[in-house]
Amino acid sequence: MSKELRTTKTLQAAILHFSDLANCAEYMVALRWPDGIVKCPRCGSASVEYLPNAKIYKCYEKHSQVKFSLKVGTIFEDSPISLSKWLPVMWMLSNCKNGISSYEIHRSIGVTQKTAWFMLQRARLAMQGDGGKLSGHVEADETFVGGNVRNMHRKSKRTIQAKNDGNWGKTVVLGLLEREGRVRAAVAPTRKYYEVHKHVTKIVEEGSTLFTDEFQAYKNLPPAMFTHEIVNKLEGYVRDRVVHVNGMENFWSLLKRSLKGTYVSVDPVHLQAYVDEQVFRFNNRKDDNGDPLSDGDRFDAVMSKIVGKRITYAELIGKANPAQFRVNRNGRAGARGDVLNLPVDEETDRQSIERAHRRTAELTRIVLRQIWPQHEVQVGYRRIWQSLSLVLRRQGIPIVSGFCGGLLSGTLVRLFWHTAR
Numbered sequence: 001m002s003k004e005l006r007t008t009k010t011l012q013a014a015i016l017h018f019s020d021l022a023n024c025a026e027y028m029v030a031l032r033w034p035d036g037i038v039k040c041p042r043c044g045s046a047s048v049e050y051l052p053n054a055k056i057y058k059c060y061e062k063h064s065q066v067k068f069s070l071k072v073g074t075i076f077e078d079s080p081i082s083l084s085k086w087l088p089v090m091w092m093l094s095n096c097k098n099g100i101s102s103y104e105i106h107r108s109i110g111v112t113q114k115t116a117w118f119m120l121q122r123a124r125l126a127m128q129g130d131g132g133k134l135s136g137h138v139e140a141d142e143t144f145v146g147g148n149v150r151n152m153h154r155k156s157k158r159t160i161q162a163k164n165d166g167n168w169g170k171t172v173v174l175g176l177l178e179r180e181g182r183v184r185a186a187v188a189p190t191r192k193y194y195e196v197h198k199h200v201t202k203i204v205e206e207g208s209t210l211f212t213d214e215f216q217a218y219k220n221l222p223p224a225m226f227t228h229e230i231v232n233k234l235e236g237y238v239r240d241r242v243v244h245v246n247g248m249e250n251f252w253s254l255l256k257r258s259l260k261g262t263y264v265s266v267d268p269v270h271l272q273a274y275v276d277e278q279v280f281r282f283n284n285r286k287d288d289n290g291d292p293l294s295d296g297d298r299f300d301a302v303m304s305k306i307v308g309k310r311i312t313y314a315e316l317i318g319k320a321n322p323a324q325f326r327v328n329r330n331g332r333a334g335a336r337g338d339v340l341n342l343p344v345d346e347e348t349d350r351q352s353i354e355r356a357h358r359r360t361a362e363l364t365r366i367v368l369r370q371i372w373p374q375h376e377v378q379v380g381y382r383r384i385w386q387s388l389s390l391v392l393r394r395q396g397i398p399i400v401s402g403f404c405g406g407l408l409s410g411t412l413v414r415l416f417w418h419t420a421r
């Protein structure tokens with residue numbers, strides 16, 4: 001891309017280079033406007049002037065907020081942290097193979113740990129996948145991420161056991177890997193066949209060959225769409241030299257190394273961001289010819305994705321949009337926008353979720369007060385469901401959906417989503 005990047009080959013060089021704000025500005029301009037002409041991020045006009053004292057630009061078109069910095073329109077927008085700190089953080093996250101913790105950032109660049117965590121989450125947003133389908137030989141596999149129930153506190157253990165599901169307390173990650181190509185991975189609410197099928201048909205191109213293990217959910221994939229080869233792991237990890245899921249297993253071990261070694265404890269709500277981060281590094285190991293990418297190249301790759309993505313602190317911690325509220329930390333959470341199986345992408349609008357959410361909270365309180373007047377609630381969802389349907393019937397609300405799975409709060413929201421329509 002730009003010539004100044006060739007000069008930053010190592011982390012040390014990058015920190016030194018970007019400690020000068022002029023170098024940061026030069027880099028950002030080259031990145032965002034390859035022809036070197038700065039344009040207004042709000043209207044696209046090129047009639048802008050640099051105001052050297054305030055170190056910002058001014059647009060001469062008529063609209064609000066005519067002044068802008070180089071951060072506007074990127075993941076850095078609204079951040080008071082200077083680019084001379086942001087850029088080294090981007091460098092470290094894109095190049096540290098096992099990830100980098102907010103404590104390390106806190107110590108090495110001198111921001112608080114909370115700020116560092118926020119910076120890293122924004123940086124992970126830039127690393128989000130870029131779409132595109134996988135084709136040819138594709139491996140499909142899934143894994144579980146999360147604490148071992150055996151080591152949990154008695155209270156959390158009971159909550160989880162009440163759910164009475166196999167792999168309790170763990171979050172499912174579904175993965176697909178194109179041989180000699182890219183990997184895609186997504187946090188899923190379950191690994192039941194409908195989730196697995198949805199994931200596979202969305203990402204893998206028709207006519208591809210799928211390699212999986214013997215897990216049931218992969219069976220009955222539409223035979224017209226894919227050639228499906230299964231490896232029986234009891235007989236061996238590779239069949240006929242090509243049928244295996246070792247590439248995917250390799251990716252899982254890298255993911256788990258960063259989760260266990262560096263991040264230690266990741267809330268299921270944020271897991272997708274950490275998965276995206278690992279996917280980014282994995283997919284940017286080599287260029288299209290198979291030659292290894294340098295650290296500088298990987299830094300360029302992540303920086304090329306910072307434009308047009310923005311997240312606020314409230315969105316980040318899941319408070320801005322009720323569809324993304326926190327899930328019980330022992331339970332499974334869906335990916336962003338896919339939380340609790342709400343059909344967010346299709347017909348859900350924010351208002352109806354909010355309405356459902358408010359009514360849920362209100363009715364939950366009524367129900368709980370009726371059943372356990374003086375106790376704190378520590379029961380499984382079955383009893384909640386039974387009492388709730390009673391209250392609903394009394395209030396004359398028709399019950400459309402009888403499905404009741406997942407967490408307490410998830411269950412209630414799902415239920416009301418169906419009844420509210």
Ligand SMILES: [Zn+2]
Nearest residue numbers: 040043059061
């Ligand atoms: Zn403008």
